[in-house]
Amino acid sequence: MNLDSLKLVQSSPAKVTFDAGAGFRLVVEPHAPGVFRVRLGAADAVAHDLPVSGRAKVHADMLIARAEAISEAETRVSDDGSCWEVCQGETILQIGKQAFGLNVVKNSEPLMALTPDGIGHDDGRWAFGVALSGDDTVYGLGYTEMDLNRRGEYVVSDDPLHQALPLAWSPKGWGLYVNTIGRVDHDVAESDSGVYEIHAQAHVLDLFLFTGEPSEILNQYTAITGRAGQVSLWAMGAWLKQSPGTSLTQVIEQVEGLRSNGIAIDNVMLCPPMAWRLQESKLAIDWDSDRFPDPKQVLDLFAAKSIQIALPALPAVLTGTPTFEELEDRGWLLASDSGDAYVCKGNEATAGQDFALLDLTHKDVYRQWVERHRQLADDGVAAVVCDVQFDFPDDVTCRGAESGAMLRTLYPMLARQALYEACAGHKVPPEGLVLTHDLVPAGQRYPWQACKQTEFSWAGMRQSIRAALSVGASGLPLQMHALGDEASNDVDPQLYLRWLAACVFSGNFQFESIAQLRKLQDTHQELLAHWMQWRYRLIPYVLGAMEDAARTGLPIERGMAMCFPQDREAHRWDTQFMCGPALLVAPITEPGNKVQVYLPESEGWWDLSTGWRYDGGQTLEIDAGLDMIPVFGREGHMLCLGPATRSTAEFNSAKLLDEVWMFGMPIHNPVVMRNKIRVMQMQGSSYIKGLEGLKILPSEGLEVKRRGAEVRISRAR
Template identity: 55%
Template sequence: MPPKSDLAHVLQLDVLRLVENRPAHVRLAVAQTDDLGIRIEASAPGVFRLRCGPNQALSGEPPSGRAAARADLLLARHEAVGEFQTEALPGDEGWSLEQGDVRLEVRSQPFSLRLTRGEQVLLQSADQAVLACTTQENNPGWQVNWLLDDEDGLYGLGETGGDLDRRGEYLSSDDGRALPLIWSVRGWGLYVNTLSDVSHDLAHDDDTTYTQYIDGAVLDVYIFAGEPVEILNQYTALTGRAGQPTLWPMGVWVDQAHGQSLDQLHEVVSGLRKNEYAFDAVRLAAPACYGFQDDKPAFEWDAQRIPDARAMLDRFAALQVQVAAPSAPVVRTGTSLFEEWEDRGWLLCRDDGDVLVLEGDERSGGQPYALLDLTHKDAYRLWSERQYQLIEDGLGAPVCDATFAIPDDVTARGGESGAVLRAVYPALARQALFDAVAGHKTPQEGVMLSTDLFPAVQRFAWQLGPDVQNDWAGFEYSLRTALALGHAGVPVQMHTLGSADAPTEGMSAELYLRWLAACVFSGNFSFQAIPALLPQAFDTQTQALVRHWLEWRYRLVPYVLGIIEDAVRTGLPVQRSMAMCFPDDPMAQAWDTQYLFGPALLVAPVLQAGNEQRIYLPKGDAWWDLSTGRRYEGGTILTMQVGLETIPVFGREGHMLCLGPATQHTGEFNSARLLEEVWMFGMPEHSPVVMRNKIRVMQMQGSSYIKGLEGLKILPSEGLEVKRRGAEVRISRIR
């Protein structure tokens, strides 16, 4: 067990007996005690749910009241939708639970688990101390040990700016940057379904064992079998997927710098418009721009920063610019509203009854504050409704970081405390804001921005990236965090082109353009509104190249929105690592700063000074260079000279890339004509990923027949010809 546990109070679950056998679940009794049991469910095809704990908790009855609300924060689908066949293993050593070619073997005396697909062993428990729990009532917890293969790379578990393979690390979910899904290229995944603290010893102490330490009386683990993309699909179907953003957030953003006035920001924005740099939105800097009035529960704007909010929004709207502004679920101390809500019980309190008061920070402008208890349904509803009113008044999106250092001696109205409360609080804040932005639309559309990480964060499409340094290392760090978050199902990380809070001496024109080019081929990004990090800080040639890349960005918007629409259906992120997409190609996994940008494009950012770039094209497909139109076989290593006007991007054979018009902002998009051009990479085999997709590909007799390309310019690959027949396009090989 974890170091905090008393080993004298550890029960090893070794001897089991089968007490219930149903198509969707089995229940096992623990021989050592009458109080504990094990329930295994066929959650979905290739997915098993393993729960261990007090028999009453495993009855299968749905939770009620607050327990159900807490469960809904983690799971979008509670019921099992699969079935398995249960067969006794030879010699009555245990049971085999079979879902097609996927099998979970459960052995007794001693207890062990083995997950297989066909004849291949995907995952198995360690030889000793497979499953144990503490017997202390005041400190319940579980330990599970998994045996690792020498080649078992471990991916997921949240944010990292380092090696994407987390093997060798020790992580805790209570550190605020960890997420609960882990998977391996060998074809297995694990998700611990809890809001409590989970620690992961990823072969840190023992290089052959992955150990999970879980706080709480019930162990609840989902076991997945499949390739990484299958695991992400099943995981997000289980825990929830992102809502759809509207069109304007797909345009480029501009971030206000700390201490920068609205007039200064407006001057920056006007200069960008005047010089024809395409963008769509501004994000105002902390502290919170609006919040509750001191004497009544209505929002007001910070009069010192924003004397007239309506005039401010209109001023930016005149430039075709949307505004995102920071908010926080806080109440200033020493106000009549603080006293009123203290009496109502709407504020988080310590166990001694005193309101939790936090020292002033960036979010509160340095003023001490209390936290609204968002587990209280009336407080939650009020905060969300007030946000909705601002959205109706013209605010584009809220920005809210709600990860607070809540001490262990604080208990919320819903009974949450400690690590559970620290996980629940940002989840409730994010949900309340998303309800305000998108909850009144069908289907739900909109974004709210945050850096918070918590279980089920993948339900919200937009994640702000980390603060970075203005150097090559900062550029790479931003890229790696995006790929790492994608491993846990987070669909979009928004990159920043440098940082206004870091020294700018290292930001050369070369680095600026390389960083910008990679940002163009991402979910989205923002400029920093300080002179040293704006395009005008550089020479005229660099500025021309900035416009070139922004033109590319806006032409890619229909494709990027299509990828996000795909994420809503599949759970796959916009930027997809080599390990995720090519689990059977170890060489590809070693090139871990390359990524698939959606299904059609392979991107290899230039992460160091100089024009020479080495690129690996994964096995299994041919790849078409977007710059030259040349075709390369997969499994090839290339060394290329890459000028600042280009970035190594390759189209995947059988796919298409649909491009929209070059515009100055998304308001210039013609909803009746979102596309202008289609690029083909070999013979089309897959329908393209594009927003509001009505383009369909059908293959027959060696040709591809495509509907939905009316009026579009078509650029076929070399050796192919295009014939239009009314609304249908035929692509065939030149004879």
Template identity: 55%
Template sequence: MPLKSNLDNVTQLDFLEFITSKSTRADFSLADGLQLEIEAHAPGVYRLRCGQPEALHPEKPGLRARAHAGMLLAREEAVGELAVSSVADPAGRGWRLEQGDVLLEVSRDPLRLEVSRAGQMLFTTLEGATLGYDAQVALWTFCTELDGDDAIHGAGETSGDLDRRGASLVSDQAADRVLPLVWSTKGWGLYFNTLNRVEHDLGASDPELYQVAVHGPVLDLFIFVGDPSEVLNQYTALTGRAVQPGLSLMGVWLEQPAGQSGAETLALAQTFRDRQWGLDVVQLAPPSPCGFQADKPAYEWDAARVPDARTFVGGFQNANLQLAAPAFPGVLKGTELFSEWEDRGWLLIDDEGNAHVFKGTDITDGHDFALLDLTHKDVYKLWVERQRQCFDEGLLAPVCNAQYDIPDGLTARGGESGAVLRTIYPLLARAALFDAVAGHKTPQEGVVCSSDLFPSVQRFAWQTGPRTGNGWQALEHTLRTSLSLGDSGVPVQTHALGSAAHPAGEMTPELYIRWLAMCVFSANFSFQSVPALLPSAFDEATQSLVHHWLQWRYRLVPYVLGIIEDAVRTGLPVQRSMALAFPSDHVAQAWDTQYMLGPALLVAPVLQPGKQVKVYLPEGDAWWDLNTGWRYEGGTTWTVEAGLDTLPLFGREGHMLCLGPTVQHSGEFNSARILDEVWMFGMPEHSPVVMRNKIRVMQMQGSSYIKGLEGLKILPSEGLEVKRRGAEVRISRAR
């Protein structure tokens, strides 16, 4: 592993001296002129910055440095307060840096950091190896100790165990699928704020240590203290949050496979309409239907594929369908435009100043290409403007995977190369597309679909899930990637029901319905528009079940969209792992394919053949079975009988589930009456999560008084009675 060899040449920084402190920051000196700054960046958040003073505070930070800072942080200024005091102990002098009940203790010799909350120790760095630095290669190391029961989450996408202990990851290696947030169920989190390479050893070399190597002249580390939901809240407040998708994006999607014509896809979509299967968006297949012309920078529809764009788009719109289409930030080799932009320096260049040529992909229909240098402000602006034309002509959302394997020898206009360029290129591509589709709207609304991962990716929903096959393992794979991304701060992963790129033989009717049911209780999903993976490929009984579950999907849209609206405020994902939702329940964390859909619903998807499913109901709450209405105490395990028309679903006591009407597509929603029915799980104590929420719960004298339920059907739990009083509803115990 690279990290192990890096550690051999690092000098450990074992001694520090106090310099000064103020209301938000304390400064310390280290060896060789290095300086350590510890800042109360926000309540429960410490920021540690190490480096030479001139690197920490350059006199005139350039435009490039400011742009990079903005890519990583949405909030640069500190908003916390710090109380600093010195302490003496048998091991030597140290300092206490307090934020309310959160304490960071810094030992002087040897250097060591200890973090606690309300007197409870959360984590400590390794004595004598807390910080290391190799000035020759500008490399920092940081090392914390791990307890035996310290479950580590985040760090990006995985299809395996959500506890990442034992993993070895490198940030700019696309195959590692790394994101920069790591947190523990014990109540701490770490974020390394850099575009440079970061190497994570999460107990791979030593199971009791989390070792990190950070490349670059400055180590910029944020330490979060709090339960996982607090960590995600602070992390996304710091690095940015997603904006709201539109209502039409919440409906079901249909993915066109390669080689299928628009007319064929439209005919298949019309089958959905005829069978009353819900559908809203058709995602066009590669190659990109729009692109730069060979001899001029006009961005137009491909005439061979779309002879008449207005008729093409209009055909789908007449069927109440929206279009998403792949986008490509490049220009084809051998065209006049390639030569012209190579001369201008508008393409990524190699050491000799020539545009680097990438091998053709499906998005370019096999043609070799060069990438636009999106660090160049004129190129970035041009691509945004050209993309916006497509959306003005009727496209709803772009689809763009731009995490290319960029060699070390390439350099961008801003001077970026190597790991930094590999990190920021997909970020810039996604940001430009977001500016095109949503940046000019007030408030901003829209999505960019991509599988790319990079720091601050959570700003740009939606993350697209994997397409790994058509068997039970592939179903579990897409579920685990969604939960791991949620643990890493990404609010939404959409799922694909099967994979058009793999043989469909494993897709049985039972698996198809189980997969669909899980997708219904997620942020969103897409059907694959190949005959063997469409509902029409199965028998009438299976098609009837598809109809049943798609009705459920559209009824859930106000709730799911409300969860996403909540994510804009809190950073919490739509599908929440047991570790994220119940960090103090160690038993729940072992049931890591169960999840919370928002705050109110526990979902236990069926991941193997059969009707009997074991479910664990987390302790601390009671749970109501949506299928039977029965109430169960938390901290218990049950075997549930689940036919293909049901799914183990449990409502969390004190919460409500607000459902919309039964519709076939989002255009049938009445924006003035988005809700139809309210299900109550015990006595309501929490205001429900729902789109454009105006429902409020108040507690008085043992009853719940709810405003905002005018005209809605109310289904109370057993033992409750409902009384309407004008615009207010009173829920009380049945007498």
């Protein structure tokens, strides 16, 4: 069935309702400035603004953080009488009267239009297409190691291999989010080069249409669907992965040895399998006595050395155990249609033993799972890593009655939500760290993605960068990088140091191989210490960018299309990125010292290595030794650096910053941890408060005058 006629039923500044025929209603809300929410379905299903059934409300709360509309619009008939227009200032949603269609227009310029087929519906499945012109690009939609422009791809929301996220946007000025836990297929001009076709499995088609710059789209998207909370200072320190066969006391010795050689480490990721299992019906914790003979003593020892640890976790119950039999009888495990527990093949977390999964849709099971991990957090476990994005067969069901695509999407959402509640729920404001590779809707509510392992090669380095940028373009704040190869002791020093330099100016990273690191220490100790000193001096800035993500939805690592949507040339440079708002980073991703860097137009750029200023819109060729990476400061911004330390535990909370670098005349407040620095302009000068005791490095042509607690930056006479 295609919807091909509309009749206006009711119009108010907050909502417009149409009769779409065949018992269907179309509801349009000006949900937020530049955002329209379009709901289409059976009249009784869209009659209420909030879900009626309990399960529908659970799903809605997991997807939408701010359900109420906060904007208003005027509804009118277009001049030619062919459509209704819902107007938010210069942004207009046009709704066709006869041949049904949706068009978004801003400042009289078309931004987005549905294809002439309109919206189709058949047995709970919706289909519509967005017309794409020859040079339109589409970003977001989750993880990719290839072209950040997703045009030409087919992405399935519930397929674990696709690592999908629901937000899509174009530098042209539009964004799109289908609000459902059901399957959504994104055919981004793979089948038809001129159409981005979407198929959605849902009783009601619930569509958010965004307009504006990419930064505005991410801001509104995360405001509606939820944003990440804060993370603790320790989490921003470097991570080390435990090598298989290495004892916990050996890990502590390794960290202390690295610190003594200038390689700061704060956190250790324990290797699988899980260090504990669930026993009995109360899900009591049973520690692995070989790895944790005295858990409290071991955790206290790590804490005494200021080392935080992350444990692998899984809501798994091993088959063939009394706990499995008891929980299966109780109905606390995911089950197949036969009523028997669904059994998964063993993996790394379970040491190869087959297991069943706790049914986290069951309230009692969910509560027990949270309580067990809160106990671990109280005992001193800093974080957990948990991957549960399983490809469940369609016949697997749960207490909440979800199955198929809905269960494949819902289960990892519940697992992550539960773990975050456990780690952060007892802290005000909430600070928690759950490491996972799972990518599902509402992932942007959590601040961290676990390392995505790529091949240790130049191509793997480029893939790692694109992975972080693609996840960031989809609304997630931070994707960790993995540096090295735990399966190999061989190391290419040039590749390793180039990759390390890129990681230093990223959200965060983890050393994968202590063997490779030690081998490199023998010949490049000073360079390793040089880059790790840079990393720890940058922590106040990077953590400030994380805090900024909690306010704006912008990731730490931002691709060129996101930051410079009007500069088409910049979009081609897909391994360059902005680290926060102030730093343009151009990683060296090929052998040799020569690298080309594109400076986006309409901006001034200051080379961190030389202090020279360059106009944007040009390509530079730079000769960079192993102690250098091309990084440019954005004009009008500042870079606030902390002291060099061997651990975040050495940070002085009363004096987080050491010095300030200025890129031209300061205009913007700096992004910095616990930001208390404020910039004001007056009569051609900048007046800055909050720089007491800091060394200030102005760019050439500026002079600094201190006036008590205020600093004046003006043109040199």
